[in-house]
Amino acid sequence: MNIIEHYKQTRNLTNSLCKPLEIEDYTPQSAAFASPPKWHLAHTTWFFEEMILKPFLKDYMVFNVEFSFLFNSYYNTLGKRIARHERGLITRPSVENIYKYREYVDKHIEKLLGDSQINEDVSKLIVLGINHEQQHQELLITDIKYTLSRNPTYPKLYEVAYANMLQETDPLKFIDIKEGIYNIGYNKNEFCYDNEFGFHRVFVENYAIANRLITNGEYIEFINANGYSTSKYWLDDGWYFINTNNIEYPLYWEQENEIWYVYTLAGKELLNLDAPVTHISFYEANAYASFKNKRLATEFEWEIANAQFNWGKTWEWTNSAYLPYPNYKQDEGAVGEYNGKFMINLMVLRGHSVATSPNHSRPTYRNFFSPETRWQFSGIRLAK
The missing domain is CATH 3.90.1580.10 (paralog of FGE (formylglycine-generating enzyme))
Structure with missing residues (x-):
C-alpha cells in the first residue's frame, strides 16, 4: 500500500467510527481524560495541518486561524491551547464545519503527496500522522464508550461488543x-x-x-x-x-x-x-x-x-x-x-x-x- 492509499484508508476509518453517532454525541466530555469525538476529528486533522501543510506546502492557507488554539493537545512549542478538561465546551465550530476541515486538509495533503519531489522529512511526518490518527481511533472508541456508559439507558452504538x-x-x-x-x-x-x-x-x-x-x-x-x-x-x-x-x-x-x-x-x-x-x-x-x-x-x-x-x-x-x-x-x-x-x-x-x-x-x-x-x-x- 502506498502512502496516499494508507493516508486515505486511515482517515476514512476515523470517519466510519463516527458514522453511528448522533449529532448530540459529538460534543459532550464525560471526564477530563475522555475527549469528545468532535475534538478527536479536529485534532487529528490539526496535526496534519500544523506539522506538515503549514511548513511544507507552499502558499498554504489555514482553514481557520482559531483551530490552532482549539485543537492543539499538548504541544507547548506550538503555542497556547484550551485546557484539556474544557474540550467539551467547544460547541462551536459545528460538527459540519469540522468535517469540512477534514476534507480541506485531506485535499491539500493529497496535493502535497502528489508532488513527485516530496522529500523524506515530509514522508516521515505523514507516516507519523497516520500512526497518530490510529492512536486516536482507539481513543475514539474508548472515549465514546465512557461517555455513553454514563447514560442510564445503556445506548448501543456498534454491533461489536x-x-x-x-x-x-x-x-x-x-x-x-x-x-x-x-x-x-x-x-x-x-x-x-x-x-x-x-x-x-x-x-x-x-x-x-x-x-x-x-x-x-x-x-x-x-x-x-x-x-x-x-x-x-x-x-x-x-x-x-x-x-x-x-x-x-x-x-x-x-x-x-x-x-x-x-x-x-x-x-x-x-x-x-x-x-x-x-x-x-x-x-x-x-x-x-x-x-x-x-x-x-x-x-x-x-x-x-x-x-x-x-x-x-x-x-x-x-x-x-x-x-x-x-x-x-x-x-x-x-x-x-x-x-x-x-x-x-x-x-x-x-x-x-x-x-x-x-x-x-x-x-x-x-x-x-x-x-x-x-x-x-x-x-x-x-x-x-
Missing part, C-alpha cells in the same frame, strides 16, 4: 524463560515511535510468564474473596485510590441478583466469564497478581517472551515504569514532545487491544498510562 465477545479458554500454564542477556527495542527500518529506541541489551533472571490472559471468571474469584477490601494485596497508592473512589469491581461491570453484567458498545450484556478481564487499572492488575501469589511481568520480560504466546486482545499492564531506554534521544521541535516529556509517573502496557487499529502495534510498542487508568481495554497476564 469488543472485549466481551472474546474467549480465553486454554488452561492457564506458565512458559519458562531462561536467564540470559536479551536484545530489547526496535532495530528495523520501518516506522516505530522514538520511545522504542535505542536498541539495547538487558539481563533477566529465570522467570515464567502465563500463556494467556486472566478471564472475567477468574477475576470474580478475587472479588468474591474480598480482594477489594483486603489491604495486603494492594500497593498503598492503589489502596488509597480504590477507597477514595469506592471501587469494588472493574469499570463497566454491574451486579443484579448475583449476576454480573457489563456495558459494551453493543449495549448492556451478560458478562462473558471466558473473556479476558478488561478496563482495570494497574493497581487492580497488581492486586490480583498478589492475590494469586504471582506478579506482573516487566516490559522487558514481556518483550522477550512475546513470540511464545498470543497477544492482542487487551493491552497488558507491566510492572515497568515508563522511562527512556539507554541512548534515547528526543527529537527536536514539536515532534519531540510526542513521547519523551511523559516519561514520569506512568506505567508501560504492552501488546494491543481488540480496539486497536489494524497493523498499528508491534512487539516493541510501548503504550503508557497512569496507574489509575481504567477506561482503556487493559488486562492482566501473570508472571512468576
Whole structure:
C-alpha cells in the first residue's frame, strides 16, 4: 500500500467510527481524560495541518486561524491551547464545519503527496500522522464508550461488543524463560515511535510468564474473596485510590441478583466469564497478581517472551515504569514532545487491544498510562 492509499484508508476509518453517532454525541466530555469525538476529528486533522501543510506546502492557507488554539493537545512549542478538561465546551465550530476541515486538509495533503519531489522529512511526518490518527481511533472508541456508559439507558452504538465477545479458554500454564542477556527495542527500518529506541541489551533472571490472559471468571474469584477490601494485596497508592473512589469491581461491570453484567458498545450484556478481564487499572492488575501469589511481568520480560504466546486482545499492564531506554534521544521541535516529556509517573502496557487499529502495534510498542487508568481495554497476564 502506498502512502496516499494508507493516508486515505486511515482517515476514512476515523470517519466510519463516527458514522453511528448522533449529532448530540459529538460534543459532550464525560471526564477530563475522555475527549469528545468532535475534538478527536479536529485534532487529528490539526496535526496534519500544523506539522506538515503549514511548513511544507507552499502558499498554504489555514482553514481557520482559531483551530490552532482549539485543537492543539499538548504541544507547548506550538503555542497556547484550551485546557484539556474544557474540550467539551467547544460547541462551536459545528460538527459540519469540522468535517469540512477534514476534507480541506485531506485535499491539500493529497496535493502535497502528489508532488513527485516530496522529500523524506515530509514522508516521515505523514507516516507519523497516520500512526497518530490510529492512536486516536482507539481513543475514539474508548472515549465514546465512557461517555455513553454514563447514560442510564445503556445506548448501543456498534454491533461489536469488543472485549466481551472474546474467549480465553486454554488452561492457564506458565512458559519458562531462561536467564540470559536479551536484545530489547526496535532495530528495523520501518516506522516505530522514538520511545522504542535505542536498541539495547538487558539481563533477566529465570522467570515464567502465563500463556494467556486472566478471564472475567477468574477475576470474580478475587472479588468474591474480598480482594477489594483486603489491604495486603494492594500497593498503598492503589489502596488509597480504590477507597477514595469506592471501587469494588472493574469499570463497566454491574451486579443484579448475583449476576454480573457489563456495558459494551453493543449495549448492556451478560458478562462473558471466558473473556479476558478488561478496563482495570494497574493497581487492580497488581492486586490480583498478589492475590494469586504471582506478579506482573516487566516490559522487558514481556518483550522477550512475546513470540511464545498470543497477544492482542487487551493491552497488558507491566510492572515497568515508563522511562527512556539507554541512548534515547528526543527529537527536536514539536515532534519531540510526542513521547519523551511523559516519561514520569506512568506505567508501560504492552501488546494491543481488540480496539486497536489494524497493523498499528508491534512487539516493541510501548503504550503508557497512569496507574489509575481504567477506561482503556487493559488486562492482566501473570508472571512468576
